[in-house]
Amino acid sequence: MDFLSYLPFDLPHPALLLAGVLEGTVLAAVLALTALGLSIVFGIMRVVNVAHGEFYMLGAVLAWFVTTWVAAVTGGPPWLGFAVALVIAPLVVGAIAAATDWLVLKRLNYDPEATIVATIGILYIIQQLALTFYGPYARPVEAPFDFRVATPYFGYSGYKLVVVGAAIALMLVVWLVLTRTRIGLVMRATQYDRETAQAFGIPVDKVYAGVFALGAGLAAIGAVLIVPIRQADYLMGGDPLLLSFIVVILGGLGSLRGTLVAALFIGLADGLISTIYDATLAKILATLLVAMVLVFRPQGLFGARAA
């Protein structure tokens, strides 16, 4: 059957398709890491963190500051500064997040609606402070190494493939920590019942600050990984926030497995559609899909069952 000729568009060249899949995979990997942070925070604390994208942005901007500083002080190779950034950025961002939890969210008693309004405020505070001290520029960070992988059609940046590997490894670590360690057990205990956990001597306040820091730190690591591919600017938090929301909601709020599946799906879809068609159209469809999922299937498309 020659149904392909009835398609309302021309099928793209295989090279374009391959490029779309590769870009989509890189996006999916970083997105999964970022969305995982949002998902953990929601799953355990029931906090919808609207400032999550700004923690991501902060990671990227810090990566620029750190790599620039390391290069200036030591004159060392790019990988040195990058390695330092990979450690320092998530730690600093995590500390800021823990402080936010302690100063703001805890005082609101984690009331769902009030915390959303508060995190919107925090979004603007972080974003505008970045504008203040980093400025309105988009600046690149050099990749830690440079080699290209050959495909049948074009050479492809090896760094991007390393990003995918690193993201997968990190997610495995997080998953192991959450499911196989005492810390993970304590976190899950507070997820089910905060008051009972408290009664059993679990320091819920510290656990929450730690969870919020972990969520923010994951976003920051994602940003450090991506910044050699995409420059750092103070407005870069918007897209990952929107995409993480989409992923977390489609995956089922608080479901880690669903989040990963949805990240892969959205990352690939976004990579393919934006490479081949139009990024704006892809986002319009994705946001409408999210709204409809929340209205008609609040447990998510990939989530097991209602919370």
Next chain:
Amino acid sequence: MAAVAQLSATGLVKDFGGLRAVDVSAFTLNEGEIRAVIGPNGAGKTTFVSLLCGRFPPSAGRIEFEERDITAMPAHERVALGIAYTFQITSIFGNLSLYDNVALPAQRRVMLDGGGAVRERAMGALERVGLADRAQEIAGAQSYGHQRLLEVAMGLALGPKVLILDEPTQGLADSEIDEFIALIQDVARETTILLIEHNMPVVMALAEQITVLDQGRVLAEGTPEAIRADAAVQAAYLGG
């Protein structure tokens, strides 16, 4: 006087997860009677009446009101038909005045009737429970007993055919309970009453019929005297 069935349930089941909270094969509330539902804690009393008034849907079964199937009808439409429910946990509008609290059901009644005076109806309901002189005070600032009375006044302002009261005397002082019994006897002259109650003296003073629930099932049904004499009830409920 021949009993006329007003509100009835057949094969009514409610499951929460794996737990069967309610399993009532047959229940009939007759017009004009005062019926008490009693049973130990966790017997499913509140769940059972919540099914009757539609706060959540049953897992199986059928509910009829005045020979009409209302099983799938949303709660607010049942209220409009004349089934009013007053909450076990006091559920008044704490930030509004007493008047506004009763004006809401009063205006709903007026809307349903297609006319009438909201103010008169609202004040009438407050007068009936003895709170008229406090109409402009804030509901949340009232004593617990007054809040319980306001809760009843809200039900009365709806002008219901069936008034379901969920543990109305819980937390009331003894003197307040006597007044409350008189009030319900007065209301019962025009309204069928379904009462969930723990306080046995209140049940014995008010109820014409008693339904005993245990583990979601009807254990016994009958007049207060018959229930008092029932061995099974004594074993399960009155402590044997």
Next chain:
Amino acid sequence: MIKSILLHGAVIALLIVLEPVLSEYHHGNLARILVLATYAVGYNILFGYTGLLSLGHAMFFAAGMYGCALMVRLAEWSVGPAFLFGVVCALVAGLVVGMLALRTIGVGFMIVTLMFAEAAHLTIAYYNEYTRGDEGFTIPQAVRTVAGLDLSDTTTRYFAALVLFSVCLIGSAALVQSRAGRVLVAIRENEDRVRMLGFNPFRYKLLALVLSAVMAGAAGAAYAVLFGYAGSTFASVQYSIFPLLWVLLGGPGTTLGPLLGTVLMFYLVDYASGTVMPGLAAFVEGSFGIEAPGLASAYLLLVGIALVLLVLFAPRGVLGVVRARVMPWLP
């Protein structure tokens, strides 16, 4: 009731009396504030009185703005009918979004409205050819007339904005003191109880959302007509957050809170970005040698700080506190 009529009358009278005495600068500001406060009055019906926190009201503002401006630009309608068309667009948007979003509650409602608004914002960007995206387009002065009145004239513009604001203010005051308004407030306090009093909460919430959307749309359309500009920034998340901030500041669930909050925030941002922040930037650079290249333009920092402080320390806003402490009759 009489106190309430006198109070609203006095506020409107004050705004009339102010017109000839204001400097040109404040004159223009206040006209803009009145249009934005109209938007906030609409937002307050949903958030302050009904207790539904929308994060997507910019889509209704934008529906009014673009419904009106595109008709003038593309179909060459005159601004009167175009304004009405904008309002109708917002009404339809409110109905459709309400029918869907009101199936969710709490956080779900917030995110669903946010997502719909983002889709609307992106759609405006997508049809760049007609809307000119965030660059936007102007409506020429020549066509901005209604019944022979030149709406670009500053005095006419001021009074047009005041008429719109007054209509919405009086409308909202009448609504919240009506029987329907009593049900809305009761839904905010305890929706389940309202249902058990025989009301269908969905119907009332839809009413509140549609009225709220209509006022937001009227404000958007008026903005296009009075200031001769439409741009997709007005559809961005930021413009969904602004009315929330204004209402939170002025006092959610008070009729005059939206105006007060809009005035305060407008002048706070104006003063800070005009005077304080450039000075601060110079000070930081001069005294500490820290570069602060963006401080002078970082006025949204104030928005963020205000949101956090309000949520933490004054969720009832200015007039909410006044009502609790001094004037319990304040509508």
